[in-house]
Amino acid sequence: MEVLRIATSGSVDDGKSTLIGRLLYDTHSIPQDKMEALHAASKRKGLDFTDLSLLTDGLVAEREQGITIDVAHIYFSTPTRKYIIADTPGHIEYTRNMVTGASNAQASLILIDARKGIVEQTYRHFFIASLLRIPYLVICVNKMDLVDYSQARFNQIVEEFQQLLANASYQATEVVFIPVSSLYGENVATTNGAITWYQGPTLLEYLEQISFDHADSKHPARFPIQSVIRPRTTEYHDFRGFAGKVASGHFSVGDEVISLPSGQKSKIKTIEQFEKQLQTAQARESVVITLEDEIDSSRGNMLVKPEDQPQQLKEIKAQICWMDQQPLTVGKTYLVQHGVNRVKAKVQQLHYVTDVTSHQPVEGKASLGLNDIGSITLKTASPILADTYASNPANGAFILIDEFNNTTVGVGFIE
Amino acid sequence: MTNQINWEFPQALEDEGIYILRETAAQFEKPVLLFSGGKDSITLVRLAQKAFYPGKIPFPLLHVDTGHNFPETIQFRDWLVESLGLDLIVRSVQDSINQGKVQEETGKYASRNALQTVTLLDAIEEGKFDACIGGARRDEEKARAKERIFSVRDEFGQWNAKMQRPELFDILNGKINIGENVRVFPISNWTELDVWNYIRRENLQIPSIYFAHEREIIERDGLYWPYSSYLNTSADEVPFRQTVRFRTVGDMTCTAAVLSEADKLEDIIAEIMEAKISERGARIDDKRSEAAMEKRKQAGYF
Numbered sequence: 001m002e003v004l005r006i007a008t009s010g011s012v013d014d015g016k017s018t019l020i021g022r023l024l025y026d027t028h029s030i031p032q033d034k035m036e037a038l039h040a041a042s043k044r045k046g047l048d049f050t051d052l053s054l055l056t057d058g059l060v061a062e063r064e065q066g067i068t069i070d071v072a073h074i075y076f077s078t079p080t081r082k083y084i085i086a087d088t089p090g091h092i093e094y095t096r097n098m099v100t101g102a103s104n105a106q107a108s109l110i111l112i113d114a115r116k117g118i119v120e121q122t123y124r125h126f127f128i129a130s131l132l133r134i135p136y137l138v139i140c141v142n143k144m145d146l147v148d149y150s151q152a153r154f155n156q157i158v159e160e161f162q163q164l165l166a167n168a169s170y171q172a173t174e175v176v177f178i179p180v181s182s183l184y185g186e187n188v189a190t191t192n193g194a195i196t197w198y199q200g201p202t203l204l205e206y207l208e209q210i211s212f213d214h215a216d217s218k219h220p221a222r223f224p225i226q227s228v229i230r231p232r233t234t235e236y237h238d239f240r241g242f243a244g245k246v247a248s249g250h251f252s253v254g255d256e257v258i259s260l261p262s263g264q265k266s267k268i269k270t271i272e273q274f275e276k277q278l279q280t281a282q283a284r285e286s287v288v289i290t291l292e293d294e295i296d297s298s299r300g301n302m303l304v305k306p307e308d309q310p311q312q313l314k315e316i317k318a319q320i321c322w323m324d325q326q327p328l329t330v331g332k333t334y335l336v337q338h339g340v341n342r343v344k345a346k347v348q349q350l351h352y353v354t355d356v357t358s359h360q361p362v363e364g365k366a367s368l369g370l371n372d373i374g375s376i377t378l379k380t381a382s383p384i385l386a387d388t389y390a391s392n393p394a395n396g397a398f399i400l401i402d403e404f405n406n407t408t409v410g411v412g413f414i415e
Numbered sequence: 416m417t418n419q420i421n422w423e424f425p426q427a428l429e430d431e432g433i434y435i436l437r438e439t440a441a442q443f444e445k446p447v448l449l450f451s452g453g454k455d456s457i458t459l460v461r462l463a464q465k466a467f468y469p470g471k472i473p474f475p476l477l478h479v480d481t482g483h484n485f486p487e488t489i490q491f492r493d494w495l496v497e498s499l500g501l502d503l504i505v506r507s508v509q510d511s512i513n514q515g516k517v518q519e520e521t522g523k524y525a526s527r528n529a530l531q532t533v534t535l536l537d538a539i540e541e542g543k544f545d546a547c548i549g550g551a552r553r554d555e556e557k558a559r560a561k562e563r564i565f566s567v568r569d570e571f572g573q574w575n576a577k578m579q580r581p582e583l584f585d586i587l588n589g590k591i592n593i594g595e596n597v598r599v600f601p602i603s604n605w606t607e608l609d610v611w612n613y614i615r616r617e618n619l620q621i622p623s624i625y626f627a628h629e630r631e632i633i634e635r636d637g638l639y640w641p642y643s644s645y646l647n648t649s650a651d652e653v654p655f656r657q658t659v660r661f662r663t664v665g666d667m668t669c670t671a672a673v674l675s676e677a678d679k680l681e682d683i684i685a686e687i688m689e690a691k692i693s694e695r696g697a698r699i700d701d702k703r704s705e706a707a708m709e710k711r712k713q714a715g716y717f
Contacts, residue, residue: 001421001423001424001425001426002425002427003425003427003428003604070561070576070579071561072557072560072561073553073554073560073561073603073604074560075553075554075604075606077421077606077608078421079420079421080421082425082606082609084604096581097581099581099583100581100582100583103583103584104584104585226434226437226438226441227437227440227441229467229468229469229470230470231469231470231471233469235469236469236470239469241469243437243466243467244437245430245433245434245585272468273465274464274465274468275468284427284430285430286429286430286431286433286434286437286466288468299441323581335590337586337588338586339586340438340441397583397584397586398586399583399586399588401588401590405592406588406590406591406592407580407588408580408581408582408583408588411581411583
């Protein structure tokens with residue numbers, strides 16, 4: 001069974017919680033006791049409807065203020081697939097949470113209130129989807145019941161959004177527009193026939209058929225080594241295996257590989273998954289690879305194929321989303337963690353800060369603060385084995401760690 | 416849409432869990448696996464076995480024994496440790512009580528569930544463990560839904576929900592300051608059904624109390640409580656024999672039974688799919704308030 005990861009973001013009043021609640025309700029994913037607790041909690045708050053946002057707002061501070069602060073993970077499954085929704089708040093001060101929530105998503109769910117059309121928040125959500133190059137964009141034009149299910153209104157919003165797409169720097173694999181009324185469950189999991197002019201799939205029907213032909217498998221083969229397994233037992237006395245998760249592409253027994261950065265060559269002898277021997281390891285599979293020759297490789301090194309090698313970067317130009325209260329400091333040293341590899345790096349230059357609404361550089365802004373997105377150059381102490389994010393997302397992103405308090409302060413997308 | 420059963424385990428979850436365990440072993444000096452004898456920690460042991468095979472699991476198991484465990488769980492624990500050749504550390508809540516660090520609760524809802532946090536924190540300090548691997552899942556409870564895979568705790572074991580580190584892609588930042596430690600949750604993204612499908616696929620042994628059996632129970636607050644000498648009962652709470660099973664396994668004072676005839680994994684899975692009550696609905700410790708879990712987490716509960 002496949003797992004589809006979806007990112008959603010939105011504010012309290014655009015009907016996002018109702019939409020997710022509807023999705024869970026219609027797929028029988030809310031047990032009765034949770035539903036009853038929800039009724040009771042809504043009543044206590046003096047509401048005359050069941051507030052489905054209480055289902056996802058897990059922290060006391062969130063329930064008190066009626067806002068979503070952090071990423072919430074919501075799970076449901078259908079007979080064909082398992083879904084993980086990373087639900088994040090939509091306001092500008094939560095940009096870092098949106099980026100975090102979207103970082104693992106294959107599909108981005110963007111909600112538009114049919115009455116309001118495209119608003120500032122829509123630009124931001126789209127910007128984040130394009131920064132992360134999320135393959136599938138699902139645009140739900142919600143609250144259709146409040147515009148009398150008007151086809152003209154829907155078409156107008158679709159056209160406006162097409163404009164946005166035309167100006168974007170990335171192309172999604174697929175973009176769909178669905179007219180929805182989450183309050184009445186129209187086109188969420190089922191259709192009640194209120195929208196006669198729409199023949200397309202409901203939201204759930206669409207999600208169910210998204211193709212899992214992962215782009216990652218077609219990208220160049222990258223195997224970051226997590227650790228070396230050397231049991232030194234009688235039975236496995238000479239066993240020396242490289243444990244890791246295939247980041248992208250695939251590896252087969254007999255393939256010629258090169259270990260970076262040393263450049264030593266060998267051939268794959270076995271690919272093992274516990275007691276099973278595999279012929280091929282695909283992207284995202286956790287395996288142990290053994291080689292024909294004894295070569296010197298360890299954690300942080302990477303096995304690749306000789307004909308398609310990553311760049312060995314000592315100078316990194318990247319888009320950064322800053323996630324810390326303390327702004328980025330030019331000239332300061334941070335730790336770059338790219339996959340499982342950590343190196344010291346110094347910020348050389350901040351080129352510009354991007355306005356996430358207009359998608360244009362902000363004139364005269366000289367610092368990168370919390371929730372800002374901008375372009376920088378870093379110089380690393382030793383090379384990282386990376387691809388550009390656009391050519392291979394699975395090997396093109398990194399995080400920045402503050403050396404003094406050890407917290408994650410930013411995420412970078414290599415250009 | 417009907418409640419059709421999907422028996423297939425999503426393989427991506429195992430690959431992710433193994434990756435997390437390998438990162439834990441590589442990034443920390445002294446990890447430990449928190450083992451309760453329940454199905455989630457049994458799943459963790461299986462993942463660890465696979466992650467380092469053909470090598471041994473490079474960290475010990477830690478069991479915080481409340482002294483009120485189901486005997487079946489303890490038997491199972493000892494069998495598993497023996498058959499896989501694992502290292503097991505046991506620390507008991509009774510010792511913390513004897514040392515005067517915690518006080519036994521009184522009254523009919525008395526449980527040692529809250530007390531075990533102190534024993535756990537002492538064990539972490541004593542063993543100098545910098546990473547504690549736990550079997551918590553985000554689908555269990557809404558405060559857990561917000562927790563990171565590498566969740567940093569201060570030296571009092573406290574979780575600060577507002578100061579969590581962002582976690583992006585599959586990049587795990589295990590760097591910590593002196594005195595801090597990390598709780599690691601490799602099966603964060605699994606649901607109850609995923610765990611059962613995994614147990615079925617991997618043909619894992621689990622304690623017998625997960626399957627239907629006859630035992631003495633009492634009825635209290637609409638829940639079926641296992642009757643034992645650890646439970647404070649009033650005169651009108653008369654135990655009776657009933658065929659039940661346990662859907663989740665804490666200790667005998669905080670876990671309610673469900674009426675069930677399911678004595679095979681397939682029947683259990685079918686029952687879960689049909690169930691109208693969530694898994695933690697049978698956890699008496701969660702019923703104390705809406706924010707019960709978040710409060711316990713802030714206090715260092717795992």
